Amino acid sequence: MVEIRMEVEVCAFGHITKESERFRGIYRPFTGGPPYFLSIALRRLGSSVFVITRLAREDAYLLKELYDLGIDVLVLPSRYTSSFHTEYGRSFDERTLSVLSVAEPFHVEDLEHCPKPRYIYVGPLTTKDFNLEFVKEARRVAPIVLDVQGFTRKVVDNRIEYVDWEWKMEGMKYVDIFKADIKEASILTGAEDPLRASEILSSWGSKEVLITSSEGVYLRVYNKMLFAPFKVDSIGGRVGRGDTCLASYLHARLRGMGYKDAIVFAAATTSLKLREQGPLKIGEDTVFEYIRSNYSDTDVRYL
Template identity: 30%
Template sequence: MNKYTTDASALTRPDSQVIGPVCVDVNVDAEGAVSRVVGGAVICAAAAAAALGRRVEAVASVADRDQSLLSHFPDAVERVVPVPSMRTSSIRNVYTTSDRERRTSSALSRADPIDPTDIPASAAPVQHLAGLMVGDYAPGIVEELSSRGDLAVDMQGFLREPDPDSGLLDLRRFDAGRKFYRRIRFLKVDTAEGEHLTGCTDRYDMARALQDRGAREVMVSNAREILVVDDEGAHVCPLRPRSLAGRTGRGDTVFSAYITERVRRGVDQALLTACATVSLKMETAGPLVCERTDIDNYLARFYADLLDTREGGNHGQ
């Protein structure tokens, strides 16, 4: 069976459906070294879910001339639905610190918007909008997809807008009302995005503010730990990577791992597994390619102090 297909009859029941543009990242580190990585949120997110042993379907926009880039989805991603575009997205990231926590990003090119009609109906329990910048999705996509089932939204795809002259990505004003947030089960921001949306500087306050607007579970990511706020309160787990060589794609990986695990597990255990997954990913550039046993071993080695406190420590199912 062809892995790359738009034939809805060929689609199996996935654990998640990840939707977004393929992106060619041009990364410049603090010493000036340049690397080119094919990824984007959709590939990093699909890779993370697949590494956890979940069945993944990706819906990815890419230019016809760049169809070969779809091969960068790991083999474990069972289905890739190409969405035609005049251009393939590309972003230049210039890191100004050795820990890769400060960067400026510029859009070199941007794919055409993905329309709801491009996305096959899916029996996946969650659909994940893994966007990169404003314009990745056609208007009304949140409304349409939320009518199909649970929706996960990374807000960078609705906030980061390229300057028309320089291409520099900056956060735009976003005035969506409660109807927008109430359609979202899982919502993710980093601290800059959360402050931009809410005016709050404290991560807990920004997460609660976004939950108050209607999102059921809100994730806030930063360099040290991941925070999730839901109706039960705040949940926090540290990141413990041994290297930052794979810093690009951190948020995409941890969010996908969390929502994929969350379908079957409680918040604390899903968050613990997600933090171990992204810590392992951050040690190597590019999307995460590994087996579930590699993540379980990472948990046992670097999160042993937390395993027994999070829902019994059963991580392999």
């Protein structure tokens, strides 16, 4: 039985996944899932995190890296582990995602296992992972951080079909920090421009709205917009980009950084993560050094 800390900065709910991909004939298995990338980034940056996940007993080995980093994990029972396989075409932009299996969803009762957090993170992979009742009850416990990705991904015949989030108007009322990529933001709002999309999303209730793109990260707060660019000399791994961006922004806010500093910190951390496959491998000091070297002349202002 895992020893649960009485207090933790982030309690993260979501499925840790067994994944694989094939690109240009090369097959690669790897561990994934929103709480995997998010919790490792938080831990390496210096924030405390407790992960609550569901997976099959025989797949417990997927958690080794989290345990090695001292991350507390509670595994709730599931007959299956969420598992996905991606086949790429000529580029990373051409891909087909197959759903091999899906773990059981989370329930309101699962919140009883959550220690006293400053934030609860909700990281769905599919539309069925969490329901409105879970989100509403979680907000009674702590402010909610939501990565909306899974609420736009419906499993149809072992494939992912992108759909609108059915209960978005009600659900957004309970979300304090909201994150989407530019495609998901467009699905939810019908707006392709991130400034307009973030304006609509903010009007539905979320206080801080993050939108990631290939160029950088946008933040809308108090009806104003900030943008910080990614500064990358080489790209080695895109999987986990959004999770790392959200984790680093959350870490910055937990450390008392203002919105401008937090969005630059998130962009810099994500830039460093993009260099390599897998989760974040560096700490806070390296990020600050990268900011001094690469962002000193970057004018981050309200748009």
